[in-house]
Each structure stands twice: as C-alpha cells, then as structure tokens.
Amino acid sequence: MTNHCCEAMDSHVNVRCREHNDIYACPDALIGFSTKFQEYGLIVHDGGTSSIIIEFCPWCGRRLPDSQRDTWYAELRRRGIDAWEDEVPAEFQDARWLDSLPHRHGTGGTPGSS
Ligand SMILES: [Zn+2]
Numbered sequence: 001m002t003n004h005c006c007e008a009m010d011s012h013v014n015v016r017c018r019e020h021n022d023i024y025a026c027p028d029a030l031i032g033f034s035t036k037f038q039e040y041g042l043i044v045h046d047g048g049t050s051s052i053i054i055e056f057c058p059w060c061g062r063r064l065p066d067s068q069r070d071t072w073y074a075e076l077r078r079r080g081i082d083a084w085e086d087e088v089p090a091e092f093q094d095a096r097w098l099d100s101l102p103h104r105h106g107t108g109g110t111p112g113s114s
C-alpha cells in the first residue's frame with residue numbers, strides 16, 4: 001500500500017473502471033502512478049501510453065515524492081541485472097524493492113503521519 005498525499009489523489013490513482021482494463025484507454029483515468037518508480041503522471045489520452053510526470057499534487061498542492069526511476073536502474077545494475085535483457089525480479093515490479101535499500105531509513109518524514 002502506498003499512502004498518497006490526499007484523498008483526491010488517492011481516488012484518482014485508484015480509479016477502477018469496468019469498461020477499460022487499461023487505464024490509458026479510459027477517459028476517466030487522469031493520473032497514473034508507477035509504484036516501482038514512485039512517479040505520478042498525467043495520462044495523455046493520445047491512444048498511447050504516454051504521461052507527463054508531475055511534481056506537485058494538482059489537488060492539495062503538496063510536493064510529491066521524488067522519482068526513484070534512476071535509483072531503480074542503478075539498483076538493478078548493482079545486482080548485475082539488465083533491465084532490458086534480463087528478467088526483472090518480482091520485487092522490482094512494484095514498491096517492494098524500495099524496502100530492500102539499506103540507506104533509506106531515517107530520511108525525512110512521511111507526509112500525513114500524525
Ligand atoms: Zn494531494
């Protein structure tokens with residue numbers, strides 16, 4: 001489970017549509033959240049799967065977590081895995097790989113922890 005910055009973001013990220021399995025095909029889906037990269041994007045409904053990365057929440061204005069995309073590739077490389085050629089481990093398909101990073105604890109606060 002990922003805690004998003006606010007309820008509005010939470011509901012937009014978790015849009016469930018009966019008609020479209022693919023969020024990129026669904027006009028109701030505005031925000032795509034990549035768990036493995038911790039990236040939020042505005043979905044561009046051009047028939048493809050493009051989205052525009054956003055740094056701030058459009059609803060509450062809070063700064064969103066930094067993208068972990070570079071770290072993701074770096075961590076795979078550190079393990080000798082080629083993201084394009086090799087099979088990517090299951091924990092790298094979602095946010096679990098972040099828990100395995102040793103130097104991540106004690107940095108900054110989590111928003112909304114009260
Ligand atoms: Zn928000």
Ligand SMILES: [Zn+2]
Pocket residue numbers: 017018019020025026027028
């Ligand atoms: Zn839909």
